[in-house]
Amino acid sequence: MEYNEAYSRYVGMIEETIGTLLPQTAVECPADGEIPAYLCETMRYSLLAGGKRVRPVLLLAACEMLGGALEQARVPAAALEMIHTYSLIHDDLPGMDDDDYRRGRLTNHKVYGVGHAILAGDGLLNYAYECLMKNALAYPQNLMGHVRAADVIARRAGVSGMIAGQSIDLLSEHMEPEAQRLCYIHAHKTADLLTAPLLAAGCIAGADGAQMEALSRFGACVGLAFQIDDDLLDVEGDAQEMGKQTGMDAQRGKMTWPALFGVAQSRARSQELWSQAEDALGSFGERAWFLHAFAETLRNRKK
């Protein structure tokens, strides 16, 4: 199957699953088990804002590569996108990055107000785990695999993962750039949530230790390279093409790779990491064709 076709198929599964888990509704104070209309709208606004679905696609692709049941991976993939989306909503809030635009649209709190944006984020985070639990119970023959997947996601998204990275990032604004601190931020704020779908797929598909190790290395390299490229795009990118303002990192006094190591060395490090990511897939042979192509696409992105 051709890459674009496979990608569209994964995205189609993800959009359909999200639509099923979070359907549009008009009932203000609904019956038990349903989501109130306004809360649902605030969550859908950001979840359906047209992201690239990088994390859920990684989950589905890794699951298929490992011979796992794609049907069992749909909800975990959607849950991961919910977690990613909640982190963006909260990151954009006043007190955090205080952004007015995201992906070329007004940020959640600019449309619904700060209070409802906080709840939209909380709602997406909590609903991710609610969906993971419901999905685990729907596949009792693979219950252990699903609980391990949820455990991996919680750890990588959490207080020793993404949230840890966000916290150190926020603490480090206007500090003198420093390598150890910057590595910590990139590893946790970005790479952990790219490794999570790969490892979750491994848990669901019953991967062995060596496979988990390879997936973990691939995720870490892709994550760090992705973030260095992001820092570079903020320095060099075109605001209109990116759908957000560029040069913001410097303006905010954010620690970035180019600020610490310079543009040339950052480019070299990124190239090296993308190569290491390719190498990490070696043991999967031909079956890793999609992940290879996916990494290549991320590497060549302009926004």
Add this chain to the structure above:
Amino acid sequence: MEYNEAYSRYVGMIEETIGTLLPQTAVECPADGEIPAYLCETMRYSLLAGGKRVRPVLLLAACEMLGGALEQARVPAAALEMIHTYSLIHDDLPGMDDDDYRRGRLTNHKVYGVGHAILAGDGLLNYAYECLMKNALAYPQNLMGHVRAADVIARRAGVSGMIAGQSIDLLSEHMEPEAQRLCYIHAHKTADLLTAPLLAAGCIAGADGAQMEALSRFGACVGLAFQIDDDLLDVEGDAQEMGKQTGMDAQRGKMTWPALFGVAQSRARSQELWSQAEDALGSFGERAWFLHAFAETLRNRKK
């Protein structure tokens, strides 16, 4: 065993478990799997702020009443307190209730700033599920029970539970009081997180359908009565004794039971609900002695 002694024993287990799950740390950018010092401090500040531990005590007491393994229920109890605490941190933020004090101390964002308070809340919410998953994996012989408990907690805490209640509450500020809406807010914003520990205990202890039904009724009655009393205390309570400002609901234009039905009728409704809560425990006989005494204590509280 005497009530106060049993209560102290439960609280002791909860504090010890929280201390193990979230120990104080001094490492700023720690090794994998550990929580950065500052983030940890922001979470501990609110989690160890001296709450009554109502929800985790309910979980332990219900588990013991049902003959379940208390050891298996410790982490879920602590996780529930984390969820309760995150909701308070986020509720206190500007854009939500914008409170400066909680339990007689400065609120989280007043001490650490809005950004870190958002992350402290996100961290506690996510860590609750991380702990639930780790705990589930630690008891593979009762894996299904633990996943069902996590599912119950996620549903009651989430977008058709507590967060749904918070959303409708926020939407309803300065609206004309209206009974259906107020019932929705109370049922979800308050009662759902009091029912969650009872049902989670039932899942862990393997309760049957009739027992789950009885626990659910007890939780719903206690939750609604508790919230009506809270509304009454805000009208009539003593600010110093309560450790927070009173009369705030009216000032904010919050919908409350006394505002809608008057003080006398609210008192009557609360009495009736406390009686129904007692009745709901009937089928458990003598074994429910602690839950009876607990309800009695909540009923007689002055803050």
